[in-house]
Amino acid sequence: MAIRFDDRVAIVTGAGGGLGRAYALELARRGAKVVVNDFGGSVRGEDGSSEAANRVVNEITAAGGHAQANGDSVSDADGVARLVAETMDRFGRVDVLVNNAGILRDKTFAKMTMEDVRAVLDVHLLGSFLTTKAVWPIMQERGYGRIVMTSSGSGLFGNFGQANYAAAKLGVVGLMNTLELEGAKFDIRCNTIAPAAGTRMTDGLMPPEMFEAFDPKYVVPGVIFLASEGAPTGVVLCAAAGVFATARIVQTGGVALDTATLDADAVAAHWPAITEETQSIDYDSVGRQSLYFYEKATSR
Numbered sequence: 001m002a003i004r005f006d007d008r009v010a011i012v013t014g015a016g017g018g019l020g021r022a023y024a025l026e027l028a029r030r031g032a033k034v035v036v037n038d039f040g041g042s043v044r045g046e047d048g049s050s051e052a053a054n055r056v057v058n059e060i061t062a063a064g065g066h067a068q069a070n071g072d073s074v075s076d077a078d079g080v081a082r083l084v085a086e087t088m089d090r091f092g093r094v095d096v097l098v099n100n101a102g103i104l105r106d107k108t109f110a111k112m113t114m115e116d117v118r119a120v121l122d123v124h125l126l127g128s129f130l131t132t133k134a135v136w137p138i139m140q141e142r143g144y145g146r147i148v149m150t151s152s153g154s155g156l157f158g159n160f161g162q163a164n165y166a167a168a169k170l171g172v173v174g175l176m177n178t179l180e181l182e183g184a185k186f187d188i189r190c191n192t193i194a195p196a197a198g199t200r201m202t203d204g205l206m207p208p209e210m211f212e213a214f215d216p217k218y219v220v221p222g223v224i225f226l227a228s229e230g231a232p233t234g235v236v237l238c239a240a241a242g243v244f245a246t247a248r249i250v251q252t253g254g255v256a257l258d259t260a261t262l263d264a265d266a267v268a269a270h271w272p273a274i275t276e277e278t279q280s281i282d283y284d285s286v287g288r289q290s291l292y293f294y295e296k297a298t299s300r
């Protein structure tokens with residue numbers, strides 16, 4: 001086992017089942033002390049208990065590992081403060097944070113209530129803010145941190161009935177893009193996993209043979225790599241069924257139109273050139289993008 005987490009402490013949110021449980025077990029198997037957070041509610045995020053987190057902690061300790069359970073919700077600021085305080089009390093450090101907790105409130109946009117929107121943003125996006133903010137000063141001080149966000153193909157590419165979830169899941173990519181920049185000088189690396197897996201969240205949504213092929217265990221190695229010392233930073237890693245790929249937001253090379261004659265008709269007339277993808281660029285910050293616009297405009 002080349003990738004090890006001896007002396008490292010990892011918090012995995014939503015680790016009472018599904019993908020999070022699989023990450024927690026493998027982190028512990030590779031030597032990490034793991035804090036298993038799980039609110040323990042339904043897929044909709046209702047009726048929580050600490051039981052799910054306790055079960056996974058028992059699995060880890062039975063296998064000779066070290067783990068602690070926490071049943072707080074990642075969308076509860078006091079609960080997150082408690083989660084991190086308990087981790088520091090028991091293990092004295094936080095090296096890895098995997099923001100994995102998630103719920104669904106699927107409905108078409110026309111039928112979706114703002115309660116459905118807020119509940120989903122609260123767990124996926126604001127929950128990732130809360131946990132990350134709570135560990136950030138600890139990681140800054142130590143000069144080391146590995147943070148994994150959880151996105152989804154739904155956020156990257158869209159999905160019918162998931163306006164709330166898709167917005168939250170692309171939101172965490174935006175959060176990662178900035179944390180990548182702000183964390184660099186502290187060796188805090190932030191990446192995103194966009195998994196697909198057969199879990200209770202996708203039960204009944206895939207044909208049985210696909211559900212089986214998408215076993216969560218096939219996503220685990222990708223997350224372990226993103227949480228490791230040798231991790232990259234600022235990467236969206238898509239993973240399912242043992243297939244790994246990265247996803248990026250790119251901008252086409254574009255065209256500098258003549259500002260003297262610039263109007264909507266000119267944009268329409270140049271649409272094929274504006275959208276032509278062979279010169280696409282993946283910027284590492286908005287500053288570079290602005291510079292590109294300026295240079296292209298002034299070198300016309």
Ligand SMILES: NC(=O)c1ccc[n+]([C@@H]2O[C@H](COP(=O)([O-])OP(=O)(O)OC[C@H]3O[C@@H](n4cnc5c(N)ncnc54)[C@H](O)[C@@H]3O)[C@@H](O)[C@H]2O)c1
Nearest residue numbers: 014018019039040041073074100101102152196197199201
């Ligand atoms: N399964 C997939 O195909 C798939 C695809 C894309 C993204 N994801 C994402 O992967 C993550 C894990 O999903 P999963 O498929 O394992 O589903 P899951 O329902 O098995 O796991 C989610 C876990 O999060 C916990 N949780 C929910 N709300 C919480 C809260 N407020 N605080 C703490 N814990 C909470 C749940 O109790 C549950 O154990 C989620 O973020 C999900 O959106 C999953």
